Amino acid sequence: MKLIKTSTYEELSQMAAAQIISKIHANPSLKLGLATGSTPTGVYKRLIQDHGENKTTYKQVNTFNLDEYIEISKKDPNSYHYFMCENLFDHIDIPLEQTHIPDGTAKDLEEECKRYEQFIQDHGGIDLQILGIGQNGHIGFNEPGTSFSSRTHIINLSESTRKANSRFFKSLEDVPRQAITMGIASIMASKEIFLLVSGASKAEALARLVNGEVSESFPATVLNSHKNVTIFADKEASALLPPP
Numbered sequence: 001m002k003l004i005k006t007s008t009y010e011e012l013s014q015m016a017a018a019q020i021i022s023k024i025h026a027n028p029s030l031k032l033g034l035a036t037g038s039t040p041t042g043v044y045k046r047l048i049q050d051h052g053e054n055k056t057t058y059k060q061v062n063t064f065n066l067d068e069y070i071e072i073s074k075k076d077p078n079s080y081h082y083f084m085c086e087n088l089f090d091h092i093d094i095p096l097e098q099t100h101i102p103d104g105t106a107k108d109l110e111e112e113c114k115r116y117e118q119f120i121q122d123h124g125g126i127d128l129q130i131l132g133i134g135q136n137g138h139i140g141f142n143e144p145g146t147s148f149s150s151r152t153h154i155i156n157l158s159e160s161t162r163k164a165n166s167r168f169f170k171s172l173e174d175v176p177r178q179a180i181t182m183g184i185a186s187i188m189a190s191k192e193i194f195l196l197v198s199g200a201s202k203a204e205a206l207a208r209l210v211n212g213e214v215s216e217s218f219p220a221t222v223l224n225s226h227k228n229v230t231i232f233a234d235k236e237a238s239a240l241l242p243p244p
């Protein structure tokens with residue numbers, strides 16, 4: 001794993017965005033895996049800014065999001081569909097039909113998981129996956145204990161994840177109890193992974209990922225066995241890492 005430490009969140013976002021943009025220039029039909037949550041929003045802002053200033057085009061890019069809440073309509077401001085439109089898709093020239101997110105309102109959710117997994121494979125897989133990390137080590141919505149061989153599946157959200165995400169909802173009660181998420185094996189099948197880690201609240205998780213043994217009890221540790229991972233971490237998130 002390559003670790004890039006930055007002084008600030010702004011620098012982290014700038015550096016990760018610059019690398020994503022250069023990959024799109026090198027491969028205009030990049031298959032780009034996307035994450036939600038607070039961490040990647042700085043990167044998305046810079047992609048939008050660069051699209052305005054330098055006209056980087058997304059006309060041939062396909063995006064694949066990691067996850068979506070179950071039983072939240074796409075029009076609900078708390079859905080990840082809504083989040084992605086607000087934070088990225090509505091501000092760049094990507095055709096909406098080339099943006100893909102699991103459908104948490106599908107009638108047959110098991111079937112939707114199978115469809116989404118197959119769909120990614122039919123597109124030749126993900127070239128570059130952007131990831132955040134939960135304080136409990138979750139990647140996508142794969143909570144501790146999720147099998148490393150899991151493919152896209154339905155997950156029961158842990159209370160700690162629901163609590164962490166309740167900041168976006170009116171109350172904890174409103175936070176969904178389930179989501180569809182790409183599995184660990186689906187994420188690991190990506191050719192390259194950028195993990196974005198920001199803030200003191202993620203310092204322990206990052207230290208455990210970097211120093212710890214690979215264990216299903218802390219899903220992100222699986223990244224130690226991927227061949228092409230870059231971690232972008234700001235100063236606060238790096239605080240508990242051993243000195244170089």
Ligand SMILES: O=P(O)(O)OC[C@H]1O[C@](O)(CO)[C@@H](O)[C@@H]1O
Pocket residue numbers: 035036037038039040066067131132133134139140141161165
């Ligand atoms: O960037 P945040 O908001 O801390 O979220 C971390 C992770 O948690 C999730 O939002 C799910 O809870 C992931 O999608 C994200 O990568």
